[in-house]
Amino acid sequence: MSTRLKLVSAQPALPEAVLEVQGLSKIFRVNQTTFHALENIRFQAGTGELICVLGPSGCGKTTLLKILSGFIPPSAGQVTLNGLPVFRPGPDRCVVFQEDALFPWLTVAENIAFGLKGRGLGSQSVRQETERFLSLVNLEAFRDYLPREISGGMKQRVALARVLILNPKVLLMDEPFAALDAQTREEMQNFLLALWKKLSHTILFVTHDVTEAVTLADRILVMEKNPGRISHEIAVPLKRPRMRETDAFHHHCKHLYALLRTEKAG
Amino acid sequence: MNGRPKPYQLLPWIIPGVFLLAWLMVSETGQVPGYLLPHPKDIGEAGYTYIFGLVGDGPYAGRFLTDAAASLLRVAMGFSLAASVGVPLGILTGRLDWVEKLFSASVNGIRAVPGISWLPLSLVWFGIGMKTTVFLISLAAFFPIYLNAAAGARAVPPILLQTGAMMGVGRIRGTFAILIPGAMSHLMAGLRLGLGVSWAYLVLGELTGVSRGLGAVIMDARMSGQIDVIIVGIALIAFLGQSSDYLLRSLLRMLFKSARRAP
Numbered sequence: 001m002s003t004r005l006k007l008v009s010a011q012p013a014l015p016e017a018v019l020e021v022q023g024l025s026k027i028f029r030v031n032q033t034t035f036h037a038l039e040n041i042r043f044q045a046g047t048g049e050l051i052c053v054l055g056p057s058g059c060g061k062t063t064l065l066k067i068l069s070g071f072i073p074p075s076a077g078q079v080t081l082n083g084l085p086v087f088r089p090g091p092d093r094c095v096v097f098q099e100d101a102l103f104p105w106l107t108v109a110e111n112i113a114f115g116l117k118g119r120g121l122g123s124q125s126v127r128q129e130t131e132r133f134l135s136l137v138n139l140e141a142f143r144d145y146l147p148r149e150i151s152g153g154m155k156q157r158v159a160l161a162r163v164l165i166l167n168p169k170v171l172l173m174d175e176p177f178a179a180l181d182a183q184t185r186e187e188m189q190n191f192l193l194a195l196w197k198k199l200s201h202t203i204l205f206v207t208h209d210v211t212e213a214v215t216l217a218d219r220i221l222v223m224e225k226n227p228g229r230i231s232h233e234i235a236v237p238l239k240r241p242r243m244r245e246t247d248a249f250h251h252h253c254k255h256l257y258a259l260l261r262t263e264k265a266g
Numbered sequence: 267m268n269g270r271p272k273p274y275q276l277l278p279w280i281i282p283g284v285f286l287l288a289w290l291m292v293s294e295t296g297q298v299p300g301y302l303l304p305h306p307k308d309i310g311e312a313g314y315t316y317i318f319g320l321v322g323d324g325p326y327a328g329r330f331l332t333d334a335a336a337s338l339l340r341v342a343m344g345f346s347l348a349a350s351v352g353v354p355l356g357i358l359t360g361r362l363d364w365v366e367k368l369f370s371a372s373v374n375g376i377r378a379v380p381g382i383s384w385l386p387l388s389l390v391w392f393g394i395g396m397k398t399t400v401f402l403i404s405l406a407a408f409f410p411i412y413l414n415a416a417a418g419a420r421a422v423p424p425i426l427l428q429t430g431a432m433m434g435v436g437r438i439r440g441t442f443a444i445l446i447p448g449a450m451s452h453l454m455a456g457l458r459l460g461l462g463v464s465w466a467y468l469v470l471g472e473l474t475g476v477s478r479g480l481g482a483v484i485m486d487a488r489m490s491g492q493i494d495v496i497i498v499g500i501a502l503i504a505f506l507g508q509s510s511d512y513l514l515r516s517l518l519r520m521l522f523k524s525a526r527r528a529p
Binding site: 069071088089090091093094095097099101103104105106114115118146148163166 | 423425426428429431432433434435436439443444447448450523524527528529
């Protein structure tokens with residue numbers, strides 16, 4: 001497979017790499033059997049790039065994200081952020097989880113402000129920042145609501161705001177919209193793109209949804225499973241906003257579906 | 267609850283009402299003799315004398331305040347002792363494997379001993395009175411507080427703790443801003459159970475012949491055959507127990523958002 005690896009690093013004006021992943025492997029040992037969750041993963045993410053990691057369930061996407069965020073150590077290889085190795089979780093690599101991970105006892109505004117508190121900032125500037133991000137995610141009217149009182153889409157917007165407020169170097173998103181209904185998911189994708197345009201964070205977005213990947217990504221890392229590795233790297237040079245009804249969009253989707261199918265057959 | 271129709275709000279009063287009515291009936295018809303169950307009117311009078319009477323007018327007249335104060339102090343001391351050890355130790359047990367390993371076998375062993383069995387020993391150790399009562403209360407209240415705190419700390423969703431780690435939240439803030447709020451419903455349940463047990467063991471401790479306290483009054487009244495005073499004592503313990511539970515809940519709600527905003 002690796003012979004078919006298509007490198008896109010020849011693009012003009014390559015942005016400086018923020019995140020670098022080199023020779024990353026993860027082996028789980030359960031009883032006597034070993035399981036290669038990830039094998040020799042390597043890629044770079046440039047400043048302001050939006051990269052999607054696309055693959056079937058069980059290909060190790062979430063494991064990859066957990067290693068990048070520092071929750072579990074790799075078996076081999078290393079992750080560097082701006083040249084410095086990653087060992088533990090930290091606010092420079094924030095995660096938006098798939099499931100609801102808001103603090104249920106805090107209001108929308110308090111959830112957003114949570115990470116800023118205890119950093120020695122004055123309460124005045126915490127309040128200002130919270131206001132700014134409340135309005136960025138269009139939730140001013142819901143500031144005093146509790147998570148259980150708002151919809152799934154709103155919850156994920158809060159989850160986005162509470163990590164963006166920390167100004168992470170890389171934003172890691174683990175199928176953040178997978179639990180939403182189709183219509184809300186599309187809204188959230190557009191919303192994320194609008195936000196990304198404003199704040200231009202580096203984003204690594206994990207998904208199993210081909211349409212979602214083509215809608216969002218500058219570049220798609222296609223993964224296969226057993227062992228989990230990157231089989232293809234596809235650039236998506238479509239202009240934004242991307243119309244799903246266009247031939248070019250369909251063409252990309254078809255291509256990706258074909259890639260995912262051959263993997264399944266192999 | 268305020269939006270509910272009137273009959274709904276009457277629901278809590280039905281059982282006490284029916285009970286009182288039945289009591290009145292058996293007393294009025296003389297089916298149960300007064301020396302076993304006095305007439306409600308007599309209970310009322312005994313209660314009035316006990317609470318509002320002038321000290322010296324009768325054996326129990328006007329003693330309520332001093333008795334209640336003595337009992338409340340014992341409960342407060344025993345319960346605070348149990349809570350101040352049970353909550354931190356429980357949280358540590360729920361989160362750290364080695365603490366769990368260190369304590370759980372011993373705690374379960376001691377827990378298997380009925381609280382009453384400590385009475386003889388504590389009488390020898392601490393004598394009759396304050397110390398024995400506080401010892402029994404804190405020992406008995408410790409277990410529900412400790413076990414629920416441990417269960418609560420264990421049940422905090424890992425993703426909330428991961429969120430804290432990812433945001434760079436340190437241990438201390440993580441404990442107070444994530445772990446404790448996340449375990450709040452368990453903590454509250456354990457503290458309320460512990461407070462209830464405290465009242466039970468208060469009476470046990472006071473039955474041993476202390477001079478002041480609601481349990482002491484009950485025991486004393488039995489000796490002098492004043493059934494009405496026994497019943498007054500029981501009713502007042504019920505009332506104080508209920509009020510202290512309400513107070514505890516209000517206090518927790520005042521102090522913790524997570525208690526206030528529990529679903």
